[in-house]
Amino acid sequence: MKYSFYSFYLLTIVASVFAIYTARGYHPIASYFPILVCSCLCVLLSIALVKNINDGTMNTGSLPESGLDLSYQAEEKTDYAKKQTIKFFVWIVLLIVASQLFSFLYAVQIWMLTFFRMHGIGWIKGITLSAIAFFLIYYGLYINAGLPIHRGMLLDFRGF
Amino acid sequence: MDIAFQALVDVLSPASIFFMLAGIFVSSTFVALPGFDTKLGLAILIPFIIYLEPVLALSLMVSTYAVSNTANSITSILFAVPGGSGSQATILDGYRMARQGKAGQALSASFTASAIGGIFGALFFLVFIPFMPSIILWFGPVEMLMLVFSGLLLIGALSGSHHYEGIALGLIGMILGTVGIHYTTGQPRFTMDNIYLMDGFHLIPVVMGLFAMPELISLYITNSTISKTGTNNEKTPVRDGVRKTFQNLKLIFQTSIIGTWIGFVPGLGAAITDWVAYAFCKSTLPNRENIGKGDVRGVIAIDAATNAKEGGALVPAMLFGLPGSSSVAILLSAFSIIGIQPGIALIIDTPKIPYVIFWIMVISTIITSVALLFMLPLFNKITVIRPEYLVPFLMLMITVGTYAVANSFYYIWAMMAFTVFGMWLKLHNLTRVPLLIGFLLGPIAERLLETSVQLHGWSLLYHPAVIGGLCTVFAVVLLFKRVVHK
Numbered sequence: 018m019k020y021s022f023y024s025f026y027l028l029t030i031v032a033s034v035f036a037i038y039t040a041r042g043y044h045p046i047a048s049y050f051p052i053l054v055c056s057c058l059c060v061l062l063s064i065a066l067v068k069n070i071n072d073g074t075m076n077t078g079s080l081p082e083s084g085l086d087l088s089y090q091a092e093e094k095t096d097y098a099k100k101q102t103i104k105f106f107v108w109i110v111l112l113i114v115a116s117q118l119f120s121f122l123y124a125v126q127i128w129m130l131t132f133f134r135m136h137g138i139g140w141i142k143g144i145t146l147s148a149i150a151f152f153l154i155y156y157g158l159y160i161n162a163g164l165p166i167h168r169g170m171l172l173d174f175r176g177f
Numbered sequence: 178m179d180i181a182f183q184a185l186v187d188v189l190s191p192a193s194i195f196f197m198l199a200g201i202f203v204s205s206t207f208v209a210l211p212g213f214d215t216k217l218g219l220a221i222l223i224p225f226i227i228y229l230e231p232v233l234a235l236s237l238m239v240s241t242y243a244v245s246n247t248a249n250s251i252t253s254i255l256f257a258v259p260g261g262s263g264s265q266a267t268i269l270d271g272y273r274m275a276r277q278g279k280a281g282q283a284l285s286a287s288f289t290a291s292a293i294g295g296i297f298g299a300l301f302f303l304v305f306i307p308f309m310p311s312i313i314l315w316f317g318p319v320e321m322l323m324l325v326f327s328g329l330l331l332i333g334a335l336s337g338s339h340h341y342e343g344i345a346l347g348l349i350g351m352i353l354g355t356v357g358i359h360y361t362t363g364q365p366r367f368t369m370d371n372i373y374l375m376d377g378f379h380l381i382p383v384v385m386g387l388f389a390m391p392e393l394i395s396l397y398i399t400n401s402t403i404s405k406t407g408t409n410n411e412k413t414p415v416r417d418g419v420r421k422t423f424q425n426l427k428l429i430f431q432t433s434i435i436g437t438w439i440g441f442v443p444g445l446g447a448a449i450t451d452w453v454a455y456a457f458c459k460s461t462l463p464n465r466e467n468i469g470k471g472d473v474r475g476v477i478a479i480d481a482a483t484n485a486k487e488g489g490a491l492v493p494a495m496l497f498g499l500p501g502s503s504s505v506a507i508l509l510s511a512f513s514i515i516g517i518q519p520g521i522a523l524i525i526d527t528p529k530i531p532y533v534i535f536w537i538m539v540i541s542t543i544i545t546s547v548a549l550l551f552m553l554p555l556f557n558k559i560t561v562i563r564p565e566y567l568v569p570f571l572m573l574m575i576t577v578g579t580y581a582v583a584n585s586f587y588y589i590w591a592m593m594a595f596t597v598f599g600m601w602l603k604l605h606n607l608t609r610v611p612l613l614i615g616f617l618l619g620p621i622a623e624r625l626l627e628t629s630v631q632l633h634g635w636s637l638l639y640h641p642a643v644i645g646g647l648c649t650v651f652a653v654v655l656l657f658k659r660v661v662h663k
Contacts, residue, residue: 022342022605029345036352039367047359047366050623051352058348065341101398102600109390109572109593117586121577129569136565146566150573158577165584166577 026066033058108132120169122159126151184532188540193236196229197541200240205248205545208264215245219507226511232533234515239534240541242508243299246483247291247545254283254476255559256571257392259384264483265613266451268388270468270475277471281557285418286473287480288546290429293422294481295542297433298440298488303535305492318632322625323646325618343611346602350615353378355623373587382579382588383616386595389575391603394596397568402561414557415550421473428474429481432457436482440489452614454482488538495519495531 033055040051115124126147133143158164187193200222207218218241226234249264254271267287274283356367357377368374422429432454439450458468458478468475494505496519509519517523523530559567579592602609629637637643 025342025605029349033352036367043366044359044362044364046627047362047364050626051355051366054348054351054355054619058345058352061341061348062345065345068341098398101400102394105394105397109576112572112576113586113589113593116576116580121580125573129573132569133565138565150570154573154577158581164577164581166580 022069023066026062026069030059030062030066033062116169118169118171121154121166122151123169125154180529181532184529185536187232187529188236188533188536190232192233193537196233196236197240197537197544200237201244201541201545201548204241204244205549208245208247208249215242215504218245219504219511223507223511223514226515229515231515231517231530234511235517235530235533236537238508238511239537242504243295243487243538243541244545245504246480246487247288247295247542248549250287250291250476250480251284251549251556254280254287255556256389256567258389258571258575264451264479265384265388266455266479266610267476268392269455269610270470270472270479272392273469273471274473274476275560278560279414279471279473280560281414281553282418282421282473283476284553284556285415285550286422287418287476288549289419289422290477290480291484292542292546293426293429294433294436294484295487295546296539297430297481298437298485299535299538299542300488301433301437301485302488302491302538303531317642318625318628319637319640319642320646322622322629323642325622325625326646342607346607346609347611347615350612350617351619351622353383353612354616354619360624361627373585373591376583378591378616379582379588380617381582382592383595384613385575385579386592386597387599387602387609387613390592390596391599391609393568393571393575394600396564396571400564402563415553418473419550422477425474425477428458428462428478432478432482433485436485437489439482440486441492449614449617450483450486451479452610452617454479455610484542491534495523495534 036055037052037059040048040055042048043051112124112128115128118124119127129147129150130143133146134140138146154166159166188197203218203222204215208215219238222237222241226237229237246264249259250267250271252258253264253267254275257268257272259265259268271283271287274280352367354377356374358365358368358375365375435454435457436450439453455468455475455478458475459465462468462474464472490505494509512519517527517530575592576589579588580586582588599609602612629640633640
């Protein structure tokens with residue numbers, strides 16, 4: 018499966034030019050390094066772009082260095098995988114938003130139980146595992162480490 | 178010799194062993210949790226040492242510090258969630274091994290290599306501490322800049338045949354590292370007037386987003402256990418791991434030298450040790466194409482280097498009071514509380530102290546590795562838990578761990594942004610490693626460049642270290658190209 022990197026090159030070059038323009042307004046000492054790095058980035062990607070256009074082939078194939086296993090890669094590019102990825106993002110965003118609104122201590126129990134139920138796990142197991150997660154973060158992080166995980170925008174849990 | 182023996186007797190007293198075990202427990206617990214590290218453990222322990230005798234206080238603090246890189250491989254190997262700053266690169270081979278049903282072997286090799294690396298670092302600390310002052314004083318900002326510059330060139334080596342994209346990602350990482358308030362002028366850079374961006378991006382959300390979350394998404398998509406083949410691949414995981422570690426003693430020795438070297442150069446950034454060790458494997462070992470795909474050598478080399486680093490980092494700390502990392506800085510403040518002042522006088526006036534530190538490092542490293550090896554069957558069982566049970570717990574661990582960085586949801590949203598970018602890179606088969614190395618080395622390179630320019634002006638360009646460094650780098654690049662083309 019081939020992927021085009023033209024958009025990556027062009028987007029990065031435009032962003033670098035914008036960053037150089039922004040950095041010009043900074044204090045001279047603070048501007049040297051970003052300008053230097055962004056200039057290098059622009060030059061490098063321009064060369065890569067021209068080279069790829071001349072070669073007629075865009076960047077393809079896997080990088081063994083990235084530690085990726087191609088069998089998972091193939092699985093990750095199907096329509097099912099895309100749907101699952103979106104589902105994953107929905108779940109994690111739900112956890113974050115719920116925690117932000119109601120604090121971790123409330124949100125974790127409700128979110129975990131919902132997650133378990135939606136993934137076919139029974140009520141008893143779901144409630145037990147959610148309770149374990151609640152006690153782990155309550156005693157481990159709230160009581161012992163003193164993290165303010167009781168604070169939410171709408172609710173503020175004050176402990177037992 | 179008498180002093181060394183006397184120090185050993187002191188360290189082996191029941192009270193000292195008790196405090197060592199306490200330190201090991203605190204350290205292992207904190208580093209196994211994503212978002213937490215030894216810094217917090219050391220800071221929490223400081224109030225307890227005020228009324229302790231120096232040897233007991235050293236047992237508690239030095240053991241906490243010494244074993245900080247042993248247990249942090251557990252979450253890296255099992256869940257691809259880095260436990261601490263020194264265990265990010267362990268994910269590349271360790272997690273692949275876990276997915277191939279070889280988690281036990283990976284963990285066993287990791288613990289054994291950690292023990293050997295830790296002992297190497299302790300020996301380095303003891304043997305070289307009298308010779309180090311002259312070497313460290315030789316290292317000015319220009320020399321360190323050249324070291325960082327050669328580290329940045331590793332980016333090319335890590336990008337395989339895709340040099341352009343790899344180096345570009347490294348440069349993007351460097352730009353991301355400049356976000357926030359400039360440290361000398363106070364100039365906010367690329368913050369878009371956002372108050373949260375003033376502090377820049379923290380390492381934890383970046384690592385979680387680039388590495389941990391994409392792996393978790395893979396686990397969710399494939400809907401299979403971490404180990405795709407169960408634990409059947411391993412009949413004798415402990416023995417296999419230990420055997421493979423001892424078969425690679427030369428590699429351990431090489432990466433331990435790298436680790437101690439990085440550790441003892443103050444300000445070079447202890448977080449890069451694992452990546453430098455990984456790059457060393459990737460560019461020098463035979464059959465290096467397997468590194469990054471579940472090769473046990475990738476785990477062994479990294480864990481030896483990160484544990485050896487601790488001994489190296491203590492040398493400048495004890496001689497000049499120069500902390501190479503925030504953990505060492507806390508350790509130094511603990512030393513001053515118990516009346517140990519770093520300096521050459523420490524070695525001349527109280528020669529027993531370096532020996533006490535040496536023995537604590539050696540004994541605590543061995544105890545930790547042996548204890549973790551005994552717990553291996555328990556860790557192995559985690560790899561066959563169904564993802565629908567594991568994924569929500571890991572999601573929670575990552576989210577709360579990221580929140581714990583500064584008790585702010587901003588860090589979680591930053592992590593989500595990096596997750597999207599990490600996932601994009603992963604789907605397009607681009608390596609995420611250079612981005613992280615650029616992010617880590619960028620701020621260090623900028624600081625050193627500024628200091629070097631202020632000290633030398635334009636004459637920096639023909640400074641002997643720059644000319645020598647550039648020649649070496651040029652030679653290495655040529656050599657690397659030859660090796661790659663072969």
